Amino acid sequence: MADMNFLQKPFRPAGFWFHLFLIILISFCVYANSLGVPFQFDDIPNIVENVGLRGDGIFTRPWSYLGGVKAVNLQGVGGEAIKSRYLGYLSFALNYRIHGLDVSGYHIVNIAVHAANGVLVYLFVRLIYGTPVIRGQRATDDMGAAMTALFSGIIFAVHPVQTQAVTYIVQRFASLAVMFCLLSIVFYGAWRTRQEEGRGGDIKGMLFYWGSVIFSVCAMKTKEMVFTFPLLVCLYEYMFYRGAASKRLKWLVPILLTMLIIPLGLIDTAKPLGEIIGDTSQVTRVQSALSRADYLFTEFRVMATYLRLLFVPVGQNLDYDYPVHKSFLNAEVILSFLMLAGLMAFALYLWKASGEEGREGLRIVSFGILWYVIAHLVESGMIPIVDVIYEHRLYYPSVGFVIGFVSLVFYISSPPLRGGDEGAGEWGPFRKAVMVFMVLLVATLGIASHMRNRVWQSDLSLWQDVVSKSPNKVRGHDFLGTAYYRREIYDRALISFDSALKLNPDFYISYNNRGLLFARTGGLTNAVSDFESALKLNPAFVPAYYNRAFVYSQLGNNNMAIADYTNAISLRPDFADAYNNRGNVYLLSGQYDKAVSDYTAAIDLIRVTGGEFAEGHYNRGLSFYKAKRFDMAAPDFDKACGLGIADACMKSSEISIRRRP
16 A cells, blocks of 8 residues: 555546646646746855866765765865755756756756655645544545645645745755655655555565655755754654554654754764864854844744745745844734744644544644644744745745645535535535635636746846845845846946945945946946955955956056955965966066966866866966967967867967978
8 A cells, every 4th residue: 555556546547647747737837937037146156156066076976075064175165065965966066067057957957846846745645644543534535635635736836935945046955855855754654554554574665664764864965954854754653653652763763863964964073072062052053143032033923924925925025124033022023922832732732633533634734734833943943044034944844834724624625524425526515615716726826926936037127026125135235236237237236236335334245246336337446445345344255355456457556466366366265267367467467487377277276177267278378378388388279279269279370380390
């Protein structure tokens, strides 16, 4: 019963496969207009500019990336980030190897993962209805079970709150981690079904069991938010199966042990115990200056917002301007806390009530609520995170929400509860009305998701949406200014950067971006002033050194340009463009040996990532050429010519002519 034949009951095989096909089809239809959405926001540093994804190391040396925090030193995004989310970054590296920076390939993978999750939610609900506590009870007719599974999978797939975890490419971390969690719990459920039949120890049973453990490990190496997942497996076991508690706990121990992966990956286990404890305190603060108490009080309100978004998904926003609450004695905080406490009390009441004959279906509702709460504990608990709210943080908890909501709807409409006959063929007026409601709900949610994806179609439309909803959020104005800058709408870009600095005069990023704007429009003196302001606020801000160096070179101040490029390189030794540009300054000033050294460093840095630096080869060839070292210049010009630089082809031909007798 743990194989696909069990999951198909009480359907004909064709009906089962049709349900899976329907979930996948609807998922791709809803997200069809996201295929051209460009890289946005954190996609840029994590994917576009993350040269650590472009080499072979992430494929050929996986154990280096899975070790302690000092195991490898990656370029681009910090090594710690790639090690803790190795499988997520590995998927991006595979995308890059196949698609380069063509966004459609990344979106196809994201949609496929999301569709798979819809299917897995469907399979999981089917498994729940086959557990000993639920199976064969009068409160769960076959049609109700079938429709609960189907609409749970579909609503999970079409709900607009999921768009930020699907359309926003980098949040594949969330969807992929949840996919591994769902695979793990589906495999565990399949194994437990075989175990109930006395077949849990056969080959197929062991594949299901250890597959569950392996998928839990995979989830832990994809995103830290799923730290609580093994607790959900325990909840599933103790709510839907029977047997001696100690024996069942032994089965759960391997999955529970996977919880150690995340904390051990965040600390240096080679240190003495006292330092490890100190490290643990630091890493559980993530990157926020908020106290744990302030963060928790704020998250009570955030949890209320999350619930509102699930029931009424309007006013969605990439970057909320959310107030921080520093006291529990606040009406909004208290009301939100009481709402959450009431939700927990309701879940426990349903669990208890499900012990009565004919009310077993309420246990599924209770399980869904408890999943929702437990799944929020990492990102909405006592671990302060710099951004208190993000919609993609709902992806993991929403599994419980859709299971609880849909199972409650079909429990209420089940024939036994309403006096009908038990069985799969009961279609009374109330059940038909419920079906119409669910179909209309799916259509409404699907249209809302499609419309939300339209906001993501460009960086300009996305940040215009953010600014309209969070007018006092500095980051929105800064990114909107950058979007205008890229389109050469400089007057509006200046207004946006000025607005950001008016809201926060210490926001050094906007000084840097406004400096770039001034440099582009000819205000070089103003540009230098803005870069200096950025560096006063953050002396370690590499882009400001790099950009000021370029402006100095435009002003003819080569010594200052070299000094700034040197500062940028000292702060970021893997900055190939800084080496290349410093080489340009040396080349212009006739210091050919230093220019060659810098171009060589730039070429080597790009080569480490698996790429070729055409401009670097051309510039190094030009340095050799000007130094009259034509034999050294020729190979570089040939290389640059082969990489598409026309001027290099001309220089290569010229050298060939010089060599003729």
